[in-house]
Amino acid sequence: DYDLVRGKQIVARRARPGERLVTLDGVEREFDGEMLLICDGEGPVGVAGVMGGGNSEVNEGTTRVLLEVANFRAGSIRRTSTLLKLRTEASLRFEKGIGPEMAMYAQQRALHLFETVCGGRIARGIVDVYPGKEPPRTIVLEAARIAQVLGIEVPVEDVRRILGDLGFLVHHVPPAKYSVQVPSWRPDVEIPDDLVEEVGRIYGYDRLPTTMLRGTLPPPETNPVMALRERLRDLAVALGFQEVINYTLTTREKLALVTDPIDTVRRNPLGVVNPVAAQHAYLRTSLRSSVLESFAANRRQAEGPLRLFGGRGTFVPAEEFGLLPGHTAKFGVGSEMAGIVGQVHPETAAAFDIDEAVYLFEVWMEDLVRHLPERPPYQALSRYPAVRLDLAVVVDAAVPAGAVLELVRSHRSQGVQVRAELFDEYRGPGVPEGKKSLALRLWLRADDRTLTDDEALKVRQGLLARLGREFGATLRG
Template sequence: PAVIRGVESAGMVCSEKELGLSDYHEGIMVLAEDAPVGAPVASYLGDAVFDLALTPNRPDLLSIVGVAREVAALTGNTVREPSIEYAATGKPIKGRAQVQIDDPDLCPRYVAAVIEGVTIGESPPWMQERLIGAGMRPINSIVDITNYVMLELGQPLHAFDLSRLRRAQIIVRRARPDETLVLLDGSEQELSPDMLVIADAEVPVALAGVMGGLDSEINLNTTTILLESASFHGPNIRRTAVALKARTDASTRFDKGLSRHLPSIAAQRAVKLMVELCGGRAAEGIIDVYPGKTKDVRVTLTQKRLHTLLGMELPVARVRQLLSSLGFSCRWVPPDRYVVRVPYWRTDVSIADDVVEEIARVIGYDRLPTRRLRGELPPAWPQPRRDLRTRVADILAAAGMQEVVTYSLTSLEALSKVLAPEELSVHAPLRVANPMSQEQEYARTSLRASLLRTLADNVRHRDDFTALFETARVYLPRPDDLPEEVETVAAVITGRSPDRWGRPGGEPAGFYQAKSYLDLLFGRLGVSAEYAETEDHALLPGRAAAVSVDGRRIGLVGQVHPRVASQFDLEAPVAMFEIYYSS
């Protein structure tokens, strides 16, 4: 307790921000008259908040109702769906607003409702508390309702000021070249033609599935709302959000593939709340443009398949009861199959095995019978190439080198730095049909470029002795055939060898440093190698040697040409070797 003006005080007045309940700090927080004096604030105001780790295939669980359905199935209770009934006392919506979908492949459904005579202010405390508990900031009654319904049902919504939409028109289309849009967060975004926008008769007013535009934002003077509840193509929404760095709660839900049945349900729920909490009048009817209408999903599951996957037999009545608890309707068709109708919110269920997984989940995986593996272990097939690769790596690692693993795909630009132009023209590397990027477009014919790039990344942060090696396959092209996959080991060395105190004290790494590693490797393998002077595009003349075993050339060793090293931002001398040991 503190003494204030001679009076002992055991408490203080706090704002919601000081209590960690919200960002509101303009005044103190006033509790209701029935608040128990002396009780901990957490016990009076606190509520249980669950933090759930969800899998990407279950967008239905990104809602309170979705989680409630799971709990009901496990506890045997019934889900109480939120009411969506309201009195439409306003004028008919027909003629007051228009919706046009120009790109139905990206927007299979668009639902619009009109609410007039709304009064925008703060939302009720109970709604603000639930939004805060879910990690959202209350803004105003209209925005809070759209966010509340999104959390409740999983369907993102957006509210437009109808008076700010030119010609009261909504056009869902791809963005046009050089179009820009100022989003609600104040950022001006340059749009590309593969992005979907919500436009009025002239310009974009929202980025579909991501964020609304500042130009059509509702404010305290707004009296008529056009409510959007739509279905968008998930992958397109994800690409747009990532490209513009504008990930939102809405885009997170859309990119996982929401049900096309949700927009009308969510729109009616939001309209009901706006009528009740904002004093609005709902227009008679809604606009529902639905070019991508689909049929209900029905799955046929045989009794044999069910028993095979579960490892146990279940009575027909039990199977129907389990599926019904999850919202599936199940019809038994004698003598051996079920016809299951998938509920609209389960977009992840499409085949018989999906249905079996649902039954197993409710039963509990721990209750499924387990059996030990039966039969004999298959014989071990000798793999001399793999064994040799492991042995080579162990020898070099024991010699003090560090093993690295790099991508087997590279770019033509990287290969041209370490291979002669005539070699690339005669033995052109194999190009993959669908490269992930320009840096991973060709199957590499040498490990040199990958190792030199890795070496450059390492010595940028350290200047002591560095020796890296990699054992991998290179892909040598063959006419009218798949490339020859050749087991290869390559290494790069730079820096000065450490003295007895661990400080750089020897000569810079060069030809003989690389050769010493090779001599050690060949000695441990019991191989006698011969060295003969040679020339190579990547190596310094006079400091390059071909390596042969039994008269057959298997690789080379030498000092990297400064011209090549400089292309990888390597200033110190670099030695290397590359051996095709599968031969």
């Protein structure tokens, strides 16, 4: 409303720190010194490129309108709308970039609508302030680049026709170059490849020939830590654990529950400049608080055993604080430690509202992965089918099933390999006191032949004899 413009002038300037304005949505907003405002003779009347102010809003009594049209740098409008948390149709347009010459065109179009639709009378003259006006951009496009990107040669006449119809000013520079002047309404066209894209989409992608890829594939880039992490995840899931994915951000108070008071590194984590919430203000230096929190939250809902695991995102090595002395052990490879297993100290568990024994297992993958072979062992598969057998043996109850499996899998006889799985363990009637029955499924396979029944029987007998010598095993009748 022209009658509400104080001092009858319009000025674009940066805000003074702490300056305020009630915008058209009725919200009072405070600005910093980097935000651009549209002002009259006494103060702000609009947030440049985002939203106008309520102090100069058009109302039912308006008879005179001052039309101010402008263009702004995309980055400035993006910053202002983000900091103010104010997303408008205007800000979305300016953020994407609008050609600088569009302001005059937009004003002329708006004045025409005022006159023809609203019956308005247009005042004479236009005030045009255009600092930093730049000459039209010119891009040199080589025909060889078109052929390189599209894979075909586009005739000169077609290139000139296509770009000309799209509003570009094209001059052919013999023998194989084009000097292209970009229209002001195409700020998205900046480099030669942008012009190639315009030519390709109009010329027709259906004209591009179908060819096979040429050249050799690049060698794969291995990531041993990631590969180990995936193997451990699969193993944990197979053992009945459920993965929890927590924020890598936490609080000092939670970290204090699981870190040593004298450990100044872990007790002073890196803080986030702009945290989204108070409970996500610091980068965690230990996974333990996150996993224990998840355990406590899920324990309220779950009955029976609860097994959780989580990883990704600690910013210092792990530690022993918070575990129960005498119930904690480190493990490693050679002389280098690679992890910790132990019971969470009851006081630490109680701080997370956990009133039962909780056991924690940590693997330091960066340390462990250095000891893994670069390539896993490989053995070619046999061309010949396997013979499947089921075998039940009786052993002492104290004999680990894993030891029996290890012996069976290592058994070799006349070039026959044995693969084995345990599918049942039984104690009860029919098995002597102090004994247990282990049911094994065997696959016997040779690399050079198909096994006969007699050969499979000999391997079975030899395996039973070896189990008898090593573990005192007998065949269950």
